[in-house]
Amino acid sequence: MCRHRSSRLAFALVAAALALGVVWTPAPFAQGKKLKIGVVYDYTGPFAGGGSELHALGAKIMIDYFIKKGGVEGYQIEALYADAQSKPDVAINEAVRMIEQEKVDMLLGFYSSAECVPAAARIEQLKKFMWITTCISSAVLENRNLKYVFRTQPSGRQFGLMSADFVAKNAKAKLGKDAKDLRVAIIHEDGAYGVDVSKGNEEGAKKAGFSIVLKEGYAATAPDLASLVTKLKRGRPDVVFHTGYNPDITLFLRQAREQGLRFSALIGHGAGYGVYDKLKESLGKDVNWFFNVDPISIWLTNEKALKKELPPMIKLIGDEYEKARPGTQVKSAHVGMSASNTYVFMTEVLPRAIKKHGGIDAEALRKAALEVDLPEGGTMLGFGVKFLGEGSPMAGQNDRAFPVIVQYVDDKPYIVWPASLQQREPVLPLPGTSPYAAQ
Numbered sequence: 001m002c003r004h005r006s007s008r009l010a011f012a013l014v015a016a017a018l019a020l021g022v023v024w025t026p027a028p029f030a031q032g033k034k035l036k037i038g039v040v041y042d043y044t045g046p047f048a049g050g051g052s053e054l055h056a057l058g059a060k061i062m063i064d065y066f067i068k069k070g071g072v073e074g075y076q077i078e079a080l081y082a083d084a085q086s087k088p089d090v091a092i093n094e095a096v097r098m099i100e101q102e103k104v105d106m107l108l109g110f111y112s113s114a115e116c117v118p119a120a121a122r123i124e125q126l127k128k129f130m131w132i133t134t135c136i137s138s139a140v141l142e143n144r145n146l147k148y149v150f151r152t153q154p155s156g157r158q159f160g161l162m163s164a165d166f167v168a169k170n171a172k173a174k175l176g177k178d179a180k181d182l183r184v185a186i187i188h189e190d191g192a193y194g195v196d197v198s199k200g201n202e203e204g205a206k207k208a209g210f211s212i213v214l215k216e217g218y219a220a221t222a223p224d225l226a227s228l229v230t231k232l233k234r235g236r237p238d239v240v241f242h243t244g245y246n247p248d249i250t251l252f253l254r255q256a257r258e259q260g261l262r263f264s265a266l267i268g269h270g271a272g273y274g275v276y277d278k279l280k281e282s283l284g285k286d287v288n289w290f291f292n293v294d295p296i297s298i299w300l301t302n303e304k305a306l307k308k309e310l311p312p313m314i315k316l317i318g319d320e321y322e323k324a325r326p327g328t329q330v331k332s333a334h335v336g337m338s339a340s341n342t343y344v345f346m347t348e349v350l351p352r353a354i355k356k357h358g359g360i361d362a363e364a365l366r367k368a369a370l371e372v373d374l375p376e377g378g379t380m381l382g383f384g385v386k387f388l389g390e391g392s393p394m395a396g397q398n399d400r401a402f403p404v405i406v407q408y409v410d411d412k413p414y415i416v417w418p419a420s421l422q423q424r425e426p427v428l429p430l431p432g433t434s435p436y437a438a439q
Helices: 001-019 044-066 088-100 113-125 156-175 194-210 226-237 250-259 276-287 310-324 333-357 362-372
Strands: 034-041 076-083 104-111 131-132 148-151 183-189 211-219 239-243 265-269 291-294 404-409 413-417
Touching: 034 088, 044 076, 044 104, 044 310, 044 333, 076 088, 076 333, 088 104, 088 113, 104 333, 113 131, 113 148, 113 194, 131 333, 131 362, 156 194, 156 239, 156 265, 156 291, 156 404, 156 413, 183 194, 183 226, 194 211, 194 239, 211 226, 226 250, 250 276, 276 404, 310 333, 333 362
Parallel strands: 034 076, 034 104, 104 131, 131 148, 183 211, 183 239, 239 265, 265 291
Antiparallel strands: 291 404, 404 413
16 A cells, blocks of 8 residues: 555544544553643544644644653653544533543643633633643633643734734835725634734734724634625725635635735735645635745744754654655645644653652643743744743733744745745735736
8 A cells, every 4th residue: 555545544544533532542551650641633624624633733743753752751641632623612522521531631732712712711620731732812811810721822912913013014115005095904703713813903903004994704614705705895905814714715715806806915814824735725826925924834944043953853843744744735834833832842841840840730730831931942933932920911821922924925935024034025015917916
């Protein structure tokens, strides 16, 4: 059997097991100290293709790496995987089942903010440690005073603010308009993720003085977005800020093209906009020149600016990614993002909890997480790590995280913002070759 077919068969078997509620474990372990990690992502439903499967892959690559190394500080690592099925109630139920029935020591993962917000509260209630690799909504942490929930990612508000700032700084030079004369539209899926990013967009747009011609949410599962496109045509925005998953992104862009919507720039915010291969598969060359806000792809970081042990890890992750998804055109930032955030836990939090705080219970992991102090360049994503503690409105948030903006040009992503990390100048407005280019 060829490698591609065997990998597809293996993935199908894992997916089938998850669908049946079967928990997969890598192999029996020798008796002794063990950390049991409950890993929760969406392997089925709309969030799976929107990025969750890729985050799950990144986390698994990193967990498998430490399993093969023999564990951490004398503790074997055991991973139990569960499918949230793109449903908040299932995510909560799976987290609780893993804690109460499977006796996991902690939870890791969580892609969708709509699942993350209620799951975090429930896991906190059960006094278990939760390490978030993915979901970005500020609502997960803001003013909730959670003790055992930590997120290495930047927040959705930061995504929204950055894209607005990017447009403001380039309005005159690239679009030939003062910020006050620029018309923008903010559209988003109406879950916790989309709402949070859109608030950042709105805050940034008002600060810049843009004219907001439309701000509207929609259900990620909506079968038709033609009425939204009609409103956008009426508003005539220069720039569209869009936060969505997929297939809603594909649906919107197809209907926008069919109805003749035109604009000067489209800026997406992670999730579906971070899965280039799926966008290209669905939309072909239409995706050329679109922007995406996300933590930097580990394959785009300046390796010379990173800790010396990180570039070899980036290569390892890339090699494993290629084995799992041979022929991938553009390595998704999602895989590297989740792998990097899992690596931070395994190398910074876990060993400190064991050596300094006596073990792997939630309190030891919490104390260890609060002591992590990595400068810029300390992670594969380029940013540092320092978590906000008790008393902060965003307790548990990594205060040193930041996203970047990439632009897709001829099947390649280029960092165009911030200027300090820029690989090339942003192309604004959309060239005439784009079907969405303003006439």
